[in-house]
Amino acid sequence: MGTSSADALGVLTRGDVTIRGRMPGSSNAIFFVDVACDGVTVQAVYKPERGERPLWDFPPGLFRREVAAYALSEALAWGLVPPTIERDGPYGEGSFQLFVEADFAQHYFTLREDSSHAERLQRICLFxxxxxxxxxxAGHCLLGPDGRVYAIDNALTFHAEPKLRTVIWDRLVGFPATTAAVVTPGR
Known part of the structure; x- marks a missing residue:
């Protein structure tokens, strides 16, 4: 992710959007886009509300949860979620998240084998x-070209009821018992 977060946010917010294609393997309409502003072009993932498939247990507007996840990541100063904004796009209002140029053969189950990723994966678990x-x-944990692990696809977050499902539970192993008790849902 060669563009700074501040620069990426500026381009994502003000840039002209060109759709390059639809992202494969998604249940929702998600697009790979170029966003260009003042001679700088970044790639992003665009998730328009119009492309969301209705879910029985989440209200429409899942893209806003992507934006909220970025805000939480930034408030914690963990930098886990790539820069993400809400704006109007070619298919209406949606989220735009800076694309992580990752090795997509790498995912949580391969990354956890490398101890250099342990702290970051632990933070994703806590997040x-x-x-x-x-x-x-597993595929929502991407190894960026900067060597950092990023947490993507955060649309099913912030539900009012406990909904926690994650493949990363083993990251709590080794945490002091008091820390685990503090972060246990429902306490």
Whole structure:
């Protein structure tokens, strides 16, 4: 992610959007886009509300949860979620998240084998607890070109009811018991 977060946010917010294609393998309409502003172009993932498939247990507007996840990540100063904003796009209002140029053969189950990622994966686990993430899958942990692990696909977060589902529970192993008790949902 060669563009600074501040620069990326500026481009994502003010830039002209060009759709490059639809992201494969998604149940919702999600698009890979270029966003260009003042001679700078970044790639992003655009999730328009119009492309959301209705869910029985989440209200429409899942894209806003992507934006909220970024805000939480920034408030914690953990930098887990790539820069994400809400704005109007070619298919209406949605979220735009800076694309992580990752090795997509790498995912949580391969990354956890490298001890250099342990702290970051632990933080993603704690992030999921706080955000009440109902959909953390192995492929939602991406290794960026900067060597950092990023948490993407955060649309099923912040539900009023406990919904926590994550593949990262083993990251709590080794935490002091008091820390685990503090972050246990429902306490």
């Amino acid at each position: 999921d607890l706080v955000a009440n993430n109902a959909d953390r899958k």
